[in-house]
Amino acid sequence: MTRKVYWIGLMLLLAGQTLLAQSKIQLPFEEAFRERKSIHQLEWEYYRKVAAYAAVQPDRSVSVAPLQPREVQLSREVFGYLPYWRYDGYETINYNLLTTIAYFGAEVDEMGNLVDLHHWPASGLVQLAHQNGVRVVLTAILFDTDKLRTLLSRAESRQNLITNLLNQVKQAGADGVTIDFEGVPGDQRDNLTQFMTDLTRAFHEEIPGSFVTIFTPAVDWRNAFDCYALANVTDGLIMQGYDYHWKSAPNAGPVAPLTSGDVWGTYNVTWTVDDYLRKTFNNNSKLILSVPFYGIEWPTADGELNSPTTDVGTAMIYAVAYSNAQNYGRLWDTHSQTPWYKYQSGSQWHQGWYDDSLSLSLKFDLVNERDLKGIAVWALTYDGQRTELQAAISNAFGSTAPPLKPTNFRVVNLGNGQVRVLVTPSAGATAYRLYTSTDARNFQSVDYPNNVIDLSGLSPDSVYYFKVSAVNANGESGVTELLAVRPTSGFAPILIVHGFDRTSGTRNTFDYIKRFAPSVARMGYAFDACANEVIEEGFLNLSDYRAVIWISGEEGTADESFSAAEQSKVAAYLENGGYLFVSGSEIGYDLVAKGSQADQNFYRDYLKAEYVRDKTGNYRVSGTAQGIFAGLSNIAFDDGSHGTYNVDYPDGIRPREGAVMALVYPGFDPATYGGAGIQYEGTFGSGTQTGKLVYLAVGFEAFYPESARDSLMARVLRFFDLPTRISAEETPRVSQQLRLGPNYPNPFNPETTIPFTVPAGDVQPVRLQIFDLLGREVITLVDRPLAPGQHRVVWDGRDHNGNPVPSGTYIYRLQVGDQSRSRKMILLR
Incomplete structure (x- = not known):
């Protein structure tokens, strides 16, 4: 019945939009952008009027177990909105690719009362999500500017709402709350921040580990959101990453343009992300980019890009948009990096714009490049039975994605020439790649199975440089910052x-x-x-x-x-x-x-x-x-x-x-x-x-x-005036002679070690170079002052561009001050 009502609802929505179009006033695009309603609000307004959804009852069908540990780890937050009009589909959700589900939601009035909870406490959803290690949060909804001003301006109303939300989440055995206030007046900026501060504190105190977030606009036209403060006091800002073109837009175009090119103006997803990074002072760990599982089709004046619309558009879930594109021919807009389609019905042109697995993957790349907390989806189940959008999430953040860059990197002495390299485990990593160098320029890498790596036999006369990445079958993460250690016999x-x-x-x-x-x-x-x-x-x-x-x-x-x-x-x-x-x-x-x-x-x-x-x-x-x-x-x-x-x-x-x-x-x-x-x-x-x-x-x-x-x-x-921790008897006697030892192994593949001794005296400039038999320089391995003593350098058989050199005989030459030594080595591929 739900599916039938949904499609009937879409037909009614189309009819209603035709009536609206008769009185549609074409505003300049940016002015219209300022006044638009979000897809959240438009769909909420529509489904409130559909009797089948207005009459839904709270779901208390099962008892709820505590949140269980996840079996499948994701590299980033994947937050999905489940609207109450799609609640019946919760059993079909792929929980392996989610970390949080936001039930959308509970309606709020200006006094802080919850006036319609719909299915909440949604026990069936909460129980199934908890079994799969996915938390569930309740969305608090208020889209009326006047009511928001009343609510936020009164401390007692704000506290009443906090108390009501806390009670509902605790009674449901759920895991937090997310706020969706749209149309917040600019004069309530400070009160909104205070509300979110008090809300987060109350939830964290009453429900340890709870998750508190707020939905924030793609462009904050009213300057109502103090992004810096909100990012600091909450667990995350869910940045609106869609509605750049909306149902009543004066022109057809991308719902979620990644970029604008020469066509789409100032505002796009990349602009929004960078604007939030600027406003939050790069608090990327609190930023969640919302992405669309929907599209919009408009009647248009023609089939060209940026065509004026002739009527209000129709929102489509992804499954419908995909089918339409297959039918009419999928096009790719290089300006926005999103797909679209167009067709004529009689003399009337139509254009449909949406996101698919390719365009979403590009947005997920942006999330990884900017190292954001994760993504949010509007809305779960909108992909129907199709799986390509889930595959895009899995490829970017799931078990088929490279792991995240390791964190909490440290390098410590264990004594007796032993050093321990440690990072916090990265989700999805099967190994940790340790890059090692003695000059901070030429590195060799070795993969280790664990995040704790012990190294031995290191010389106290050398400084060792390290950086670490995480790897799995799907690739390598970014590398950590560079750290260094000088070994010692003690601490x-x-x-x-x-x-x-x-x-x-x-x-x-x-x-x-x-x-x-x-x-x-x-x-x-x-x-x-x-x-x-x-x-x-x-x-x-x-x-x-x-x-x-x-x-x-x-x-x-x-x-x-x-x-x-x-x-x-x-x-x-x-x-x-x-x-x-x-x-x-x-x-x-x-x-x-x-x-x-x-x-x-x-x-x-x-x-x-x-x-x-x-x-x-x-x-x-x-x-x-x-x-x-x-x-x-x-x-x-x-x-x-x-x-x-x-x-x-x-x-x-x-x-x-x-x-x-x-x-x-x-x-x-x-x-x-x-x-x-x-x-x-x-x-x-x-x-x-x-x-x-x-x-x-x-x-x-x-x-x-x-x-x-x-x-x-x-x-x-x-x-x-520190003790050196290197006693005289621990310091080896330094030779008075320059020495360049034979490399080992020799012949070699893929790498070889070159030992040499800098003679006693002052610190001197040292240069160690590799040449081919024609005298052409292949690479400079060392070019810096070194202390007297024994040193070792590893060459990995690559030139200065990082390219493997061919098999053959090579000459390595050491120069210290005005003295030099040379030897030959053989590389066998």
């Missing part, structure tokens, strides 16, 4: 934290540890390294290290130089006598100019600084007479042409509470403009132990040349 006294995650407005190659590690190693210190998320999540304790070097780079307001969790852990570390070296050009701007009171307190009490201004200096710094950098002058930092990024807005800072100005911008009075670095020795906060701090307002990685970084790091580590 490392220093931890290097990679905290530079910013991707917009800067150049971040995620490998800047390569500009820290050599300078630390040349001072004789062993060290571990981790991503800053490792500290946030508690996988490593700062207190296990005598000193911490924190890479902040240009991390600013959009990405948080120090999150609240990081601030708490750093504060405790310093209070307990820790030593911190932190550098970054936006820390003061983030924590003081744009920060909360708590941020400002942390900056004052633990970074011991006063923020003076943004954008100070002329790309040079000099040490002060009273500071640890005394005697160092006119040290340059990058303007974007020296291998890192343009440090165009370095902070100007002054010392506070016993701190000392250590670096200044020459030519700029620090009393007016602030300086470039401070040092401090003493207690922090409520602590009683003496700690130490060096804070530079320019990212250390941006200083050049390498010798300048060595000088700066040497002063910092001497100020910290």
Whole structure:
């Protein structure tokens, strides 16, 4: 009966739209876009008038079990709306490809009452979903601007709604709530944020692990949604990724254009995603892109792109749109990257626009490229019995998709030349690919079955660089940031934290540890390294290290130089006598100019600084007479042409509470403009132990040349006065002679190891190159200063472009200072 009523409903809808068309007023496209109703609202308004759906009864058919663990893991959130008019189809849903189902839904009035629950508590749906490890949330619906103003402006009404929603979800044994308020007036922006803050807090407290989200518009014409705040206080924003053309649109066109090309104007799905990333300061982990399982067919003036419509269009579920396209001929619009079809009935043209597996796959690629939380579907069961849309989801996010990039990456010493590499397991991964290098340029990779990788036999004279990806039969994830370690016989006294995650407005190659590690190693210190998320999540304790070097780079307001969790852990570390070296050009701007009171307190009490201004200096710094950098002058930092990024807005800072100005911008009075670095020795906060701090307002990685970084790091580590953890008897005697050993194995395939010894003395420039028999350079494996001692480099038989070289005899040549040695090797393919 439901199916019959649905098709009758579509026919009635067509008839009703014909009547509406008689009074249709053609507005300019953007003005019409502002005033349009979403597909959610249009379908809700229609089905409220269909008696068969208006009379549905609550489903209390079964008892509900708790949410069970999932057997099939997805790499991203896959959120599906199940409208009450499609409720009967819940048994046909492919639960393997869902993480959350939003029952749509419960109608809300202006007093915060739930006036129509339809099938809710939907026990049949909740029970089946829970058996399959899928959570169910209740959608709260209100589409009336005046009622929304009344509801949101009254604290008691907001609280009444929170209480009612919480009671309904708890009684149903469900897992959360999602809000669909459309037509929110701009003057209720703050009240909406307050409501979502209170709602999320109440659900998280009463139902631990509950999921609270809000549907947000493709374009926020009324400026009613504080996206930054909403992303922070909720579990996710469901970004509208459709209705760019709608049933009453003045022109026919793509419902969900990925791009616009030369035809479709400013607004498209990519624009919306990037707009939300900008407004939320790249809080991509909270952004969910909604995608359409429907299309619209319009009567049009002609068969050309962007044709004017001659009447109101008709919404089609995907199964119908697919069938129509097969019948009339599927076309592909390269401007929007979506399919469409056209046909004539008599003299009347018609155009149908929709999304299929190809266009959705391109949107899923965008989700993966922007590393969003996931997708949402309007609406479940709209694909009928067809499976290609499910296949697109599976290919992108399911068991047939590459796994996600590993997280919580850290590299730690175990002692006796052993190192442990760890990441958090990635959903869908069957192996973890470890990339290893001793120069941060030439890497070899090995696949390991587990996310914990132990390496042994590593030399204490070398720095090892690592990055990790996850792999399965369908491909490889993105790689982590680059980390480094210097092995030791014991435990490392220093931890290097990679905290530079910013991707917009800067150049971040995620490998800047390569500009820290050599300078630390040349001072004789062993060290571990981790991503800053490792500290946030508690996988490593700062207190296990005598000193911490924190890479902040240009991390600013959009990405948080120090999150609240990081601030708490750093504060405790310093209070307990820790030593911190932190550098970054936006820390003061983030924590003081744009920060909360708590941020400002942390900056004052633990970074011991006063923020003076943004954008100070002329790309040079000099040490002060009273500071640890005394005697160092006119040290340059990058303007974007020296291998890192343009440090165009370095902070100007002054010392506070016993701190000392250590670096200044020459030519700029620090009393007016602030300086470039401070040092401090003493207690922090409520602590009683003496700690130490060096804070530079320019990212250390941006200083050049390498010798300048060595000088700066040497002063910092001497100020910290750390034990090296490498005793004299552990340090092997260094040869006085340059030595280039025979490679092994030889002949080789696919890789070989080249050992060599840099003679005793000062750090010297070293170059190791491979040539063919005609004297043409194949690749340079090493081109940097190295400490005296034994070294090994692995060549994987590839040239500088990464291409495998053919079988044959090759010459490898080592040059150290003015001395050189050469040998031959044979590659057999």
